[in-house]
Amino acid sequence: MAILIDERTKVLVQGITGREGGFHAQQMIAYGTKVVAGVTPGKGGTLFGGSVPVFDTVEEAVNATGANASVIFVPAPFAKDAALESIEADLPLTVVITEHIPTYDAWRFISHARRKGKRVIGPNCPGLISPGRSKVGIMPGSVFERGVVGVVSRSGTLTYEIAYQLTKAGLGQSTVIGIGGDPIIGTGFVDALEMFNKDRVTRAVVLIGEIGGNDEEMAADYILKEVRKPVVAYIAGSTAPPGKRMGHAGAIVSGSEGTVAAKAESFKAAGVQVAVTPDEVPRLVASSLKKTSA
Amino acid sequence: MKLFEHEVKEIFRANxxxxxxxxxxxxxxxAVVAYEWLHVPSVVIKSQVLVGGRGKAGGIRFAASAGEAAEVTRNLMGFNIKGEIVKSVLVEPRLDISKELYLGITWDRSARAPVIVASASGGINIEDVAHENPEAIKKIHVDPDLGFEPFVxxxxxxxxxxxxxxxxIFAEITGHMYALFVRYDAELVESNPLALTGDGKLIAADARLNILDDALFRxxxxxAKASDRLSELPPLERKAxxxxxxxxELDGSVGIIGNGAGLTMATLDLVKYYGGEPANFLDAGGGSSEESFLRALxxxxxxxxxKLIFVNILAGITRCDDVAKAIVKAKTELGLNKPLVIRLAxxxxxxxxxxxxxxGMSAYSAMEEAAKEAVRVARAGEASA
Structure with a gap:
């Protein structure tokens, strides 16, 4: 097992005929993901890449193919509509890759998903991968390897960096989730930790945080109370000047709240090992796995 | 995008x-015309800048005659407030304030909803209040089904x-503010202070409204204003x-380019950790092409x-050959002659x-090794300078 996606996940791609959606649909197929359908309003009845049927609506795609996850690449002005369509079609998992979605729109579809008990990942995220089984999103498959380390992160490329270092150190991953850097997201650290905690394959968790907000502090609280698997954290942004936005909308330090030091303190108090440099992550994971198996 | 106080007040007034x-x-x-038009003995003259903390920085002053208003305005024009130059001032009657309140609406990440924040301790930095006296801050989250109703x-x-x-009237103002928060795709709507005056009125003595950049398309x-506002930024930030x-832009000497915000942030941290000082944060983008790298360089x-440029690339969607081509072009076409430390993987x-x-160039494969080298080169440059 892994969490959220595996060999049985049947993916539909909303916006499959667009440039980004098309490119990443091909990448997913090449990785081995079961991409069963595409949806682009007005392009129904065509085939994508000669084999994937395209539908006008999510409902038709689900009825015809049994898709059980959607990944959204449609442009920001239309993303709320697309996400609500997926949630209303009762897809259990909707992964929103699109960036620059207005916060109000994200709030609308995320709160709707919560009410209906459906999971949204993102928006503005790289998606997720269960190495060797399935990837839904834009993560580069080559840096990952199947294994027992769960990874959850607010960042994209930093996740690849740390996964790359884990893989090089012989530490494969169960599932790697990029939750996105926007202010309002569907799945947070705590949700991911809860799933990794229950997953039988996952034996250790790496949490990659960054400055801003208090998601890391909430994760620390949760870990203290619920998580018995070893957790290693890395937090980016110790050099960020207060008040400046460092790429991600959420990555702003205001006052003493949201600093790397404050987050590291909370983690340490919860028994989480905090890596100061990315290359320390695999070392800490390896030693904590040794301890738990001894 | 931040709006000027006078722009926000126009919106408040109309709503x-x-x-x-x-x-x-x-x-x-x-200022003399404004003073006479207002027809009050005492006025407040407020620098129109987008940075916070202008009061502490001396950007808000008082005047009790037309001549004084002119003098104060002369002094404020061109005044530098935390790097921002004052280009206009707002002249208003000096209010007789009996109590300063705080009222604001923003997004709460952890609750995943808009939060309406109010406090009887207004007029000062609300983050300081939150820190020192958290009980003085009251919050209500907006329910996605209900939206705002007067009882809230x-x-x-x-x-x-x-x-x-x-x-x-406080409840009504709260409702109007929430309507603006939604209508303008705001990151923040705020009045600090929301003033209770001696004659029993509630008046937004200050007003802020930040529009989410991602919503400017609608x-x-x-x-159009957003592109004008670019001129408020430091020149290179504007260009970027x-x-x-x-x-x-930061204060150090080690130039840094990464792909993706998180990796770039981690690169800065690593340079600092090994004893260097980053000159900047520059994210060329998670899926950057040859052209975007060339622009970044x-x-x-x-x-x-x-003094040197540290390029740290972990290529996923980005391709290392595109990055290498951009580096070569930057040297040949842009005449880039600063030392380079490159990490490609x-x-x-x-x-x-x-x-x-x-x-004639080479690249590291581990970012830690490359960061150490970048710091070493920067130090050697300083020692020889």
Whole structure:
């Protein structure tokens, strides 16, 4: 097992005929993901890449193919509509890759998903991968390897960096989730930790945080109370000047709240090992796995 | 995008939130006209800048005659407030304030909803209040099904302890503010202070409204203003914004380019950890192409503070050969002659390395090694300078 996606996940791609959606649909197929359908309003009845049927609506795609996850690449002005369509079609998992979605729109579809008990990942995220089984999103498959380390992160490329270092150190991953850097997201650290905690394959968790907000502090609280698997954290942004936005909308330090030091303190108090440099992550994971198996 | 106080007050005024009468002027003669038009003995003259903390920085002053208003305006025009130059001032009557409140609406990440925040301790930095006296801050989250209903405002008034005779109008202001928050795709709508005056009125003595940049596509009336506002940024940050790369200027000498915000942030941290001082944050983008890298290199090539450039790429969607090509072009076409420390790993790594070696360059594969080298080169440069 892994969490959220595996060999049985049947993916539909909303916006499959667009440039980004098309490119990443091909990448997913090449990785081995079961991409069963595409949806682009007005392009129904065509085939994508000669084999994937395209539908006008999510409902038709689900009825015809049994898709059980959607990944959204449609442009920001239309993303709320697309996400609500997926949630209303009762897809259990909707992964929103699109960036620059207005916060109000994200709030609308995320709160709707919560009410209906459906999971949204993102928006503005790289998606997720269960190495060797399935990837839904834009993560580069080559840096990952199947294994027992769960990874959850607010960042994209930093996740690849740390996964790359884990893989090089012989530490494969169960599932790697990029939750996105926007202010309002569907799945947070705590949700991911809860799933990794229950997953039988996952034996250790790496949490990659960054400055801003208090998601890391909430994760620390949760870990203290619920998580018995070893957790290693890395937090980016110790050099960020207060008040400046460092790429991600959420990555702003205001006052003493949201600093790397404050987050590291909370983690340490919860028994989480905090890596100061990315290359320390695999070392800490390896030693904590040794301890738990001894 | 941040709006100027006078722009926000216009919006407030048109939407049922009382604000003081006022005139925006940009020279002493204008201040005299404004003073006489207001017809009050004492006025407040407020620098129109987008940075916070202008009061502490001396950007808000008082005048008790037309001559004094002119003098104060003359002094404020061109005044530098935290790097921002004052180009206009707002002249308003000096209010007789009996109590300063705080009222604001923003997004709460952890609750994943808008949060309405109010406090009876207004007029000072609300983050300081939150830190020192958290009980003085009252919050209500907006329910996604209900939206805002008047009872929410009354509840908030009761929590904050607004006197009964003012609670109805406080609730109404809260509702108007929430409507603006939604209509303008705001990151923040705020009045600090929301002033209770001696004659029993609630007036937004200060007003802020930040529009989410991502929503400018549908906030069309602000689209044009957004590009004007670019002139408020430092020159290289403005250039970067026009080029579509994420750039923040810092004080050090090590120029940094990464792909993706998180990796770039981690690169800065690593340089600092090994004893170097980053000159900037520059995210060329998670899926950057050869062109976007060339543009990113161009931005740093122009910055005289940058003594060397550390390029840290873990290529996923980005391709190492594109990055290598951009580096070669930056040297040949842009005349980039600053020392380079390069880290390349991931997609098409060997192709990228081949291009570099054909042009007499090489790359590290681990970011830690590369960061150490970047710091060493920066220090050697300083020692020889």
């Amino acid at each position: 049922g939130i009382a604000v003081p009468p006022g005139r925006v002027v940009s020279d002493p003669a204008g 405002g009354r509840e908030l008034a009761a929590k904050v302890g607004i006197p009964r005779e003012h609670s109805q 906030q069309k009336e602000f689209g 914004k026009q080029l579509g790369v994420q750039y923040v 161009g931005v740093l090539a122009e910055n005289p503070k940058v 991931g997609t098409n790594e060997s192709e990228g390395r081949k291009i570099l070696s054909e042009n």
